[in-house]
Amino acid sequence: MTAAPIRVAIVDDSAFMRIALRQMFGRIEGVEVVAEGRNGKEAIEIAASHAPDLMTLDVLMPQMNGIAALERIMADHPCPIIMISTETLDGAETTMRALDLGAIDFIAKTTDLAKLDMAAIEHDLEQKVRYWSRQDRRSLRRAKPAQRQLARAAVVPMAPPELLVIAASTGGPRAVTELVCALRATHCPIVVVQHMPAGFTTDFASHLAVRAGRHVVEAGDGLVLLPGVIAVMPGGINSELARDDSGDLAVRFSPDGSGAVHPNADILLHSAASLVESAVAAVLTGMGDDGTRGVESFARRGWPVLVQDPASCVVAGMPQSVIAAGSASEVLTLAAMARRLNGWLAPDTQGEA
Numbered sequence: 392m393t394a395a396p397i398r399v400a401i402v403d404d405s406a407f408m409r410i411a412l413r414q415m416f417g418r419i420e421g422v423e424v425v426a427e428g429r430n431g432k433e434a435i436e437i438a439a440s441h442a443p444d445l446m447t448l449d450v451l452m453p454q455m456n457g458i459a460a461l462e463r464i465m466a467d468h469p470c471p472i473i474m475i476s477t478e479t480l481d482g483a484e485t486t487m488r489a490l491d492l493g494a495i496d497f498i499a500k501t502t503d504l505a506k507l508d509m510a511a512i513e514h515d516l517e518q519k520v521r522y523w524s525r526q527d528r529r530s531l532r533r534a535k536p537a538q539r540q541l542a543r544a545a546v547v548p549m550a551p552p553e554l555l556v557i558a559a560s561t562g563g564p565r566a567v568t569e570l571v572c573a574l575r576a577t578h579c580p581i582v583v584v585q586h587m588p589a590g591f592t593t594d595f596a597s598h599l600a601v602r603a604g605r606h607v608v609e610a611g612d613g614l615v616l617l618p619g620v621i622a623v624m625p626g627g628i629n630s631e632l633a634r635d636d637s638g639d640l641a642v643r644f645s646p647d648g649s650g651a652v653h654p655n656a657d658i659l660l661h662s663a664a665s666l667v668e669s670a671v672a673a674v675l676t677g678m679g680d681d682g683t684r685g686v687e688s689f690a691r692r693g694w695p696v697l698v699q700d701p702a703s704c705v706v707a708g709m710p711q712s713v714i715a716a717g718s719a720s721e722v723l724t725l726a727a728m729a730r731r732l733n734g735w736l737a738p739d740t741q742g743e744a
Contacts, residue, residue, distance in 0.1 A: 396421055397524040400437045402428040402457075403449040403475065412447060415513045422520060431455025431463075438468040444524050447516075448494075449475045450485055458488055465493035465705075469531035471523045471678070473516075475500060486591060487598070491565040493531070493705045495523050495678050496652075499588055522651030526679050530701075530708035542717030546695040548735055553579050553667040554616070554632075554640070555736060558656035558685070560586040560677025562705025564595060566725060567675065571603045571621060573729030575737035580616035580640070582624065582632075582663075584656040586677070589627030596623040610642040624654040631662035640666060652681050660685025664692060671735065673697045673728060674719075676704035680712035690718040697731065698722050 399422055401412045409427055416422045426437045430452045438446065446464075450457040461472060474497035476486045486497050496519050498512060555577065559567050563585045571581070587595065593609050599621065600607035608614070610622040610630060622642065624630045629645040645658055656674075660682065663670055672686045676699055686696045698719040701707035713719050723731065 394421060396423040397520060398423055398425045398441070398444045399520065400424070400426040400428070400434075400441060400443040400446040402430070402434040402437065402446060402452075402460075404429050404452040405449070408449070408475070411509060411512075412516075415509075415516055416520075418513070419517050419520060431457060431460030434460040435463050435467075438464045438470050442468065443470055444528075445471045445473065445520060447473050447475055447498075450477070450489070458485060458492065461489055461492050461494055465531070469493070469528075471495045471526070471528065471531065473497060473519055473523070484594065484598075487564045487595060490587075491562055491705065493561060495526075495561050495706070496586075497588070499590070518651050523678070526708060530678055530706055530711060541714065541719055541722065543690060543696075543720045546693060546720040548669050548671065548695060549693070550669040551578065552669045552671045552694075552735055554663055554670040555579060555581045555673065555732065556584065556656075556660055556663055556670065557581065557673045557675065558584045558660070558677075558682040558709070559675035560652065560679060560681065560706070560709060562676035564598075566699065566705075568599055568602050569725050570673070570675070570729055571599060571605065571607075573726065573733075574603075575733050576605075576619050577732075577736040578618050579736060580618060581621040582610075582616065582642075582659065583621060584624050584630075584654050584659055584682075585626075586652045586654070586681070587626035588653075589625065592623050592626040599623065612642065612644045614642040615639045616641065624659065627653050629653055629655045629658050631658055632666055633662065634666060650681065652679065656682035657685035661688050664688035664694075669694065671695045671697065671732065673699075673732070674709055674713050675699045675725075676706055677709035678706040679708050682709055683712045683716050683718070686713055686718045687716065690720070695720045695735075697728050699728065700724050 596609040607621040633643045635641040
């Protein structure tokens with residue numbers, strides 16, 4: 392039985408880019424272009440009338456830009472959207488806004504058409520299309536609040552946690568910022584795994600530092616994780632944790648390039664579970680299931696795995712996947728999650744029930 396084609400839509404004000412993307416999709420087996428548009432208004436109409444499996448959406452367009460269109464589409468007719476964004480500082484800030492609103496991914500391009508690396512864009516596009524088209528589209532809609540019977544009971548760390556790992560994807564920049572801003576200074580390091588391409592996590596780390604008033608860094612290879620420091624794993628590559636020659640917990644860029652999303656939460660979580668005696672994981676908003684296999688290592692050791700309430704997520708796929716796997720110890724709003732973490736991680740405080 393032949394699988395149904397992956398139905399994609401292209402929205403870009405540049406005729407050159409529409410033709411180029413159409414040709415790229417035409418070379419990907421099992422992909423069919425069902426609609427094309429030139430501005431945000433046409434993108435909204437296409438989402439409503441064609442319900443594509445995936446849409447590429449340019450950021451800078453006349454009449455209605457991609458960000459405004461994205462917000463309307465995710466509210467009225469959600470579909471997986473890959474943003475096409477420029478490799479500039481303004482582009483990085485806009486891309487984070489798009490991720491907050493529900494874009495699943497993005498592809499960076501130069502503003503100079505003559506310098507576009509079409510082969511690199513095509514390779515990136517094929518990987519992303521195949522990965523995201525396999526995800527459950529139902530998680531794009533906000534989940535309704537519901538009572539859940541978790542497979543695990545609520546867990547209190549038996550020893551002071553040595554590490555907090557936060558994993559997020561779609562909608563993550565806003566959720567991570569809200570959570571970190573609500574945390575007091577911690578006695579352990581915090582590692583943030585937010586799916587982003589290379590170059591964009593530098594801006595995200597700076598944004599997080601300003602908003603939270605905390606010491607936030609983009610992790611480099613060999614970075615030693617110090618108490619109270621928030622380390623954002625670099626975009627576009629996978630990282631893991633290791634012990635350096637002094638026995639300190641440090642970041643190592645991973646030779647494992649598996650997975651279509653980077654940095655990969657599963658790889659980092661697995662490495663963390665093998666190195667420390669006590670840790671906590673927090674899985675926030677995001678499409679897909681990255682982190683689910685990683686937090687199983689935490690659950691097996693009896694460590695807390697806190698999950699953002701799917702009803703409060705921009706995209707509920709990652710939290711729902713952890714819940715379905717039976718690894719979640721608590722499902723919480725971000726405010727409640729911060730209170731729980733403050734009780735465990737902030738010095739001279741008592742845990743809350």
